[in-house]
Structures are given as C-alpha cells and as structure tokens.
Amino acid sequence: MTLKTTLLAFVAAILTMATPAAAEKTVITDVAGRKVELELPAKRVLVGEARQIHVIAALKGEHLFDTIVGWRDDMIKKDPDSYEAYLERFPALKDLPQVGYIPSGTFSLEGAIALQPDVLTLNIEAQKSAQESGIEEKAAAAGIAIVYLDFRVDPAKNSEISVELLGSIFGEPAKAQEFIDYRRAQIALVTDRLARTSDLVRPKVFIERSPGISGDNVCCRTFGPANFGEMVEQAGGHNIANDVLKTTFGDLNPEQIIVSNPDHVIVTGANWAAESDINQFVHVGRGADPANARNKLEALMQRPAFFSLAAVKNGKVHAAWHQFYGVPYEFIPIQQFAKWFHPELFADIDPDKTFREFHERFLPVTYKPGYFVSLPSGGE
Template sequence: MKKKICFLMIFVLLMSLLPAFGLANPVKPEDSKQKQQTENKQEKIIVKEQLLDEKGQIIEDEVSILAPPKKVVVLGCYGAEMLKAIGVENTVIAVDDYTKEKNGWPDFVKNIPSVGASNTPSIEKIIELKPDLVIEGFLDPKLKTQLLNCGIPVLKIYGYRTELITSEIETLGKVFKCQTRAHEYANYIEKQWQAIRDRTKGLTEKDKPKVYWESGLGDWKTQSYGSGAHSLIEWAGGINIAADQKLSYPTVTPEWVASKNPDVIIKYVDAPITGWNGDIKKLEEIRQQILNRPALKNTNAVKNGRVYLVSSKITCAPQGAAGEWYIAKWLHPELFKDVNPQSIHKEMLKKFYGQEYKGVWVYPVQ
C-alpha cells in the first residue's frame, strides 16, 4: 500500500513539472502559424503626417493606412533610405527614376521597377501594382488626388527637412509596426545633433562665422530661414547670411553675397559627383570655380581657403547627423578638433544600413 501511495505521489509531481518543460501543452505547428498571422495581421490606423504650407510653417494632417503595409511604392530617395534603416525595405515594390538610376542606393532599389519621376510618376503603373501605401516627398498634388480617389493612401515623408526627420522616422515606425527600431534610429540622430548643439551653445555672436550656403541646383541659389540648411548652420555655430531672405530657397546676386563677406562657403553637391562613387576630379573643378568667381575673391572665405563641398545626402537628409559633424568642424576647427566626422559617418552606415563606408562625401577630403 505504501508503495502505491509513493508511486502516485511521484506521478503527480512529474505531471506538475511537465508545463515547465513545455511538455504538457506542446506548441503545435498550426499554433505557431496562427501567432505569426496575428503579428502580421493588418489593421487600419490613423497617423499624423507633417506638411509645410506656403510660408514654410508645419501643419498636420491625418492619413488612414492599412498597417503594416505589405506593398509600398516610394517616390523619393530619402523615404527609401529611411525604410532601409528601420528594416522594412522588403515591402518596397517600386521607386522613382532618380532613386533607382541616379542615386542607386540603398542597394535594394536597383532590383525593383521604377514608376517614373518622383513628382510626376505614372499613376497607371502605380495603380497596376496595387500598393497598400505610397510614400512621397515631391508628388504633384493633382496626382496625389488621383491616387487617393483610387483608394490608395499617400503619406508625405520629406526626408530633407532637418527639423522633421526624426518625427518622420517615428511615424514610419508606427506605420510599419517597428517602433523600437525606428525609435533607436531617430534617437541616434537626435543625440548627434544634440552633442553638436551642446558644444556650440555657449558661443557669442562674435564667435560665429558668417556662412554662405549654396545649393546644388545652381550658382547663387541659397537657403534661408525655414530650410533644412539653415538649421544645420545654426546648430553648428554659424550665422546664415541668407537668414532674412523672404523665400526659403532664394536666388541671390553675386554682389549681394560679396557685400555680406562670408567667412565660410559651403556648397552641397548631389550624386553621383559625391557619395558612394564620388568624383574627386570633378569636385576639385567645382571648388576651383567657386574660388575663381570675381565677386567672391575678396571675401574672407576665399582669401582663407574656407570653401567646402558636401554631399546633399549627408546634409538635409536622414544621414544629415553625420554631415553636421563635418560642418561643425569646418566652422569651429578648434572646438571640434577631437572629433573625426568620418568615423561617426562610418558608425551610422554600419549600424543602420549594414553598409561599409566608401566613396567621397566631402571635399577637400578629410
């Protein structure tokens, strides 16, 4: 009798331990599949997109999206770059011509079709692809209306407005249900900017060099208050000589720039002259052309050789946090003498894009 009782006690004890080892209720393949389906289940969500009005002021709108989207058309290289960084590039089924052919990065864009120009894509091609979402930065408003009328949601992601970049990344994290990765990415960018601002916040106006920032869109095209470049100049401890211009992206005269006598000239240059396959010879030609402009010959910037070229992809862009370190060091070499901007850029590329550093991103090369 005692043996039977002892046996029963052991049996009960063993049965009580089965759940701990996952043996009482083993996970069936169909249960695991059902869990995966639940995680990937799409649902309607409302997200706020940030838009800029004619005065450059930020306004908000609401967009209803089936999240997470499984088929996405991206019109704009910065949107594609952000999706790569948060790990959802596999959802992109098409991009625009510039992103695929001229920019050609991230690498995944080379293997998917294009639907035309980013501002005037083929609406017919987009509709044929039946996307869950279109992400755009430059789309013609009339074409956007056509997509909306076809039931295709459209989300504005500028990617080049410095003050909006981190919030746009967080929005994408919500849309694609990858908030943790998106927050890590946005937080990394903000920490870089803040580290620079912490160093320059004690500068007096006398300590700040005057900066002429020239667009890659043409000679004498600059950026004023409300532009992404203006924020970068201020955070790096400089004074934007075009800050008071009425337009965000004005064209100024040579005489006007000369009268402002900038201490530093920065011109951003687009791909493929800068970037992964940068052309040093061409960059030297561009810099020399600036140095040789008659209107600039007596400026402090030219006399002291403080003329720099930088890739547009590391300025007013998702990688702008890396480019800002270069700018800060150009403006205040002593204040940032312990900083190696290239090493920070390398870290960012490896951490968020899985990419090794290569190419020419600034000139003169540091």
C-alpha cells in the same frame, strides 16, 4: 431545440469561423496634418521618392525591400553613387518597377494601381500637384493611402515625425526611435558644446546650392533659415542668407555675397553626371575622388562673385554632399561644419568615424568616404 434548428446553428457557426475577420486599420497623421487610415504594418509599399530609402534602410536593414513594390527613379538619376551601393547589396533592385514624379507630370496612376500598393509615400513638395491633378482623390478611390513625409522643406519640424511614420508603415517603430535617439545624440555633441561656449564667435557662411549642375543657374542659389541653412547655424556659424531669405530655398545676387564677404563658403555637390549640361559640379558622395572634387571646387571659386572673398583668400572653401539636404543624416554635416568653423573646439569630433559607425549600426550597405572636401588650408 429541433434537429433543423440545431443544424442551422451549426452551419452558421462554421460560416462564421470560415469568414476571416476584417483587418484592423490604424489612423495616423502625416506631416501635412492629414488623417490617414491604413493597415499597419503595410504589406505593399510604393515609395514615392527613392531617396527615402536612406531612411527605410536604417529601419529594415537586410529586409529593406521585402514589402516595397516600386519606387520613383530619382535615386538612379540624382544619387547614383548610393544607388550602386544598394544595387550591389540587393541585385534584384534593377528590376524594381519605377514610377514617375507627380509635379513633373511623369507619374502614372494606372501604373501605380497595377502594383497594388497599400500605401504611397510622397514628399510634401508633391502635395499641391497631387491634389490639383486629382491623384490624391483617385488613389483613395483605388484603396491606396497616401502618406506625406518631409525631410527637406522644414526638417527641424518634420524629420522625426517622418521617421516615425516610416517606422509605423514598415512595422519598425522601435528601430525608428533608436534612429531618432542616435541622431539627436550626435547633433547634441555639437549644439551642447556650443551652448556652453560663452565667447562663441560665429563665422559668416555662404552655402551655395548645387553650383555647376546647370548653365541656367550661374549664381547663387542658397538656403534660408531651414535645411542646410539651419545646419550652418547649429554648427556654430551664421548663414548670411538668413539676413535676406525667409524661405527654405532662394537666391542671393552676386553683389550681396561680395558685400557680406563670408568667412566660409560651402557648396553642395553630388554625382549629377546623368543630369548636368555643363559638368562643372563638385562630385562628392560615397567613394568620390577627392582630387577631382577639389579641382571642380577650385574652378567654381574663379567666378566673379567669389575670387575676391575672404573665404577664398584664406582657404576656407568646402563642399558637402548635396543629398544631406533630403535625408535626416544632418548630424554628419553639422559635425563637419562645426570642425570647419571651430576647429579647436571640435578637434575631438570625427564625422567620418561617426558616419562609418552609423552605417555599421543601421545600414545594410558598406561605408565609403568622400562626402566632404576642402581646398588647401580649408581645415578639412
């Protein structure tokens, strides 16, 4: 070998050593069935719905915002009690860049690209708009992988898959599985006991979606066989909307409710002060005032479709935190509903204790009660 050949070989070897190897990418399948290729764990994540933080926090704990470069503003507007909890724990959160919502047309792709995310996590409801607007295609061209999650439309099918996806994205697959196992066990405390009860009588239940938030919706938005409707069934009740609706969300008319004459009425509520035009909603959630919530709940039961119902006459009227409908914490309302529907069978179950334990084990924020309320004699 000549000196020249030896020198060329040496230079080539040095160049090879100096050139970093291309990052290995992994293919994952999101809840929309799309094959998505990205480097895992992701280094820069744009959270397309801020309420996904409820799950990500359970995976990342104190390191929740280490790799999040921006988020949608929905937690601030729709779940401000939770936002305040996370802001108190992570003061820099107030400066986290915000992006809009694709279906409403407020999402800026240019603003998103400027944050240089590796991945954008979106709820499945945004997929149609993301495709029709071209955002899906343009994001891919900019090197941003879109991953669709679902905790709302079909949570029974997609919640655990979505937790696993977030576990992969944030490099916490073991913690994701721990979360899933805990959730399954807490739900099984109810469903296994119900399965062993041969003489179970399921009370009729109407669950109303966010009454009192808007004057445009007087009555009666509800849930079909999925989401809160499924939670009612898992807790040993019969969701009366299942007899009519086949979709996750829908409406019953007042006459249908009167004819069904449910044994229990549950309304969903939250702190919607930033969005409500009538301020008649039931404010339940982290640290909510139970007396104020009861007053609002009692006022809602004066509407024509409700005041004559057996549930109202018998004091079986309740409110539950609305945001359970988009977070895989379903084990909490399932336990609480079971206590309302079958108080003797579930006398030993304590949903408040369960939720407090969940916070201490998984979440970086402190627990405060206030997620449920009942009218007097409602078996709170």
